[in-house]
Amino acid sequence: MEDGIGILQIRWQTARQSPDLRARVSSYLTLLEKSARKQKKAIQFKQEDAAFRWHGDAKGYGAALWDERHGRVFLVERSGPSEVSFKREAKEQIEGLTFPDGEFLPWEVLGLQIRLPKTFRFHRWDPLAGRIRLIFRSRLSTLTAERWSLADRLLREGSLVDWARQAIGGNPTQAAAGVVGVEIGRLIRESCLAVHQPDRNQILVLRERGLRRLLDLNECLP
Numbered sequence: 001m002e003d004g005i006g007i008l009q010i011r012w013q014t015a016r017q018s019p020d021l022r023a024r025v026s027s028y029l030t031l032l033e034k035s036a037r038k039q040k041k042a043i044q045f046k047q048e049d050a051a052f053r054w055h056g057d058a059k060g061y062g063a064a065l066w067d068e069r070h071g072r073v074f075l076v077e078r079s080g081p082s083e084v085s086f087k088r089e090a091k092e093q094i095e096g097l098t099f100p101d102g103e104f105l106p107w108e109v110l111g112l113q114i115r116l117p118k119t120f121r122f123h124r125w126d127p128l129a130g131r132i133r134l135i136f137r138s139r140l141s142t143l144t145a146e147r148w149s150l151a152d153r154l155l156r157e158g159s160l161v162d163w164a165r166q167a168i169g170g171n172p173t174q175a176a177a178g179v180v181g182v183e184i185g186r187l188i189r190e191s192c193l194a195v196h197q198p199d200r201n202q203i204l205v206l207r208e209r210g211l212r213r214l215l216d217l218n219e220c221l222p
Contacts, residue, residue: 006080141210
């Protein structure tokens with residue numbers, strides 16, 4: 001996530017038991033050191049238990065955190081230009097991190113924001129020309145989320161319905177202002193939702209594919 005000063009990255013993995021957070025940080029700093037050495041760049045870092053900071057061409061602050069309730073270990077890192085001061089902001093963001101609860105979990109990457117039931121597991125992501133795609137799977141269906149950038153250009157010569165007809169197929173219908181729905185297929189059903197997000201100049205497309213419809217795609221919107 002970018003905020004004009006730097007980048008906040010949140011990485012996480014599942015863990016069956018309480019992890020050694022200090023060891024996780026040490027392993028990460030070792031990777032940073034190897035990467036800097038390979039690029040012939042100088043880097044300095046300091047670790048204090050599960051917290052760390054590093055400084056080179058850029059700089060960063062971070063920490064490893066344990067979410068015992070859901071069995072996940074997080075590595076949170078705020079990085080940015082070395083000449084800009086953001087230590088206080090980084091500390092507030094790391095200490096203020098809350099672990100999502102409830103039946104839906106939030107997902108975000110490069111402006112694509114959705115929320116999905118816990119039953120869906122991340123499968124892969126594809127960076128494509130002008131868009132990115134995330135794919136999630138549950139036991140009974142697959143959900144694909146796409147962010148199409150430069151919506152003003154995509155909709156320059158037609159409506160969202162016209163665009164969806166070309167990009168998605170089927171017979172799209174206007175569900176609400178800036179929202180178009182599409183139902184495709186009979187045996188293998190595909191439910192689609194296209195949402196124009198003018199504040200981000202993008203179009204969000206959600207597709208659920210399976211033997212039957214399991215999700216209300218509107219509930220997956222942030």
